[in-house]
Amino acid sequence: MTDTQSADSDDLDKFWSKKFEYTSVTRDGHVLEVTIDRADRYNALHGPAHHELQEIFNAYDRDRNLWVAILTGAGDKAFCSGNDLKATSEGHDIQPGESGFGGICNRWGREKPIIAAVNGVAMGGGCEIVLASDIAVADAGAKFALPEVKVGLFAAAGGVQRLTRQIGRKAAMELILTGRAIDAERACALGIINRVAPDGESAMDIARAIAKEITMASPTAVRASKRVLNILEEDIERLPEAFKASGPEFQTVLTSNDGKEGVQAFVEKRSPNWTNS
Template sequence: MNAPQAPKADAQIDVFAHAFDHILVDRNGPIFEVTINRPGSYNALFGPAHRELETVFDAYENDPSLWVAIITGAGDKTFCSGNDLKATNEGGDILPGPNGFGALCNRFDRAKPIIAAVNGIAMGGGLEIALACDLNVAAPHAKFALPEVRVGLFAAGGGVMRLAGQIGRKAAMELILTRLHFDVARALELGVINSIAAEGQTAMDAARDLATEITLASPQAVSASLRILNRLEEEGGLVAAFPANLPLFHKLLETNDAKEGVAAFVEKRAPRWTNS
């Protein structure tokens, strides 16, 4: 049986009245708040969650009363741990929709800003979501990593390209090839995040403060600025490079090493690589 589809934004649903299974949405005036609500799975994403995120971010772009969005994770431990490797290991529905991982990583035509409130671990696809956002604020205990190579995969949601583009090739290659975890101080130094939440503040508090500052500006001027920066990203080759990601990722998924790496992660053991 096919997996159920999330309702589409063009169906004119009220996202604030709709009961989603894997996310929560709220609004604070013109500020749109999206929470990945899978704390029991470390806010990891799989097909149904991706489709819900497609719906709400489509709605955000199409609603003129919403000016700024914030994305965060449920709880205070994990922003998003990336792809749901248990679902991957079981052959489940893991594929994102047309706008990529988290419905953001391939969404190049955005006209409104999105802030990531990194409230804990941002690993793999979770870090890719943050890299795809326009601004990032993080809790002091947040951690970051692109660990895909240790499970036989790679950061195909744009992590390889965006991290290199945002912090430089040498620094990015070290983090990508070693899957080194780094803290908020290093993330701030590298430019992965804009700021660290102050003492007594949560990442969401800090993101709301930043979003409120943005709403003091003309929403059309903000949109124009974002569109120009998006054009710069397109001309820099990021958009042109993206089509190669998915075929390469699918090819990698069929290798013995990818299957072994995911299985080893789920079984909590060291992988046995065969380079096949």
């Protein structure tokens, strides 16, 4: 190990030992477990939580001793319910950092695998995190949806792009344009997730078993496989372009009358009154 690598390793050890405000992390050998820790908000994310996750996955990318990451949510009700719309309605920052929603949705060229262990609802941005992961498994009671159109927004963190590419245009359009929720079995049949945990097992049990399998393979070969697949799956020239288009479109709908009404109606637990403006 060079002096530079040694210094970086020391910095990483300090980083992993600190206490995070909106997440918790555990290192088990070559596996990093990251838990979104906002159970009181159904693990919805706001700006500070996004930036914390971005820091964590930046460190994961740098850490030579970590080969696989598992991402899950605290509690048993939600993996991640998307944007914290209560924070939105109160005017708080909800913007993610450069690496996108949950610290991973815009993380281009990622070479290390991330497994999503879906332990409850994965709605909106939570579902987009699942789509951005390499492998996803779920508890039997998990629910998936891109419901943004129901609150005057749209799935701007990669949902419209990735869902269409992963399950086909027709099936994706139905889910995107209706905002309908589906259960874990349907999500597995469509190809949104890899497996549903059987009775007596949890999504984390399955995710840990898969992570262990991956750590038994060559980390160099895994990274090489990811680099090649990144070119094919992300279509480096076109997909980032589509993501760039999402930003201005999201700002437009967020500041529109329907966007404001949808968020307010959600917070007030009533049906929105759309004005198409």
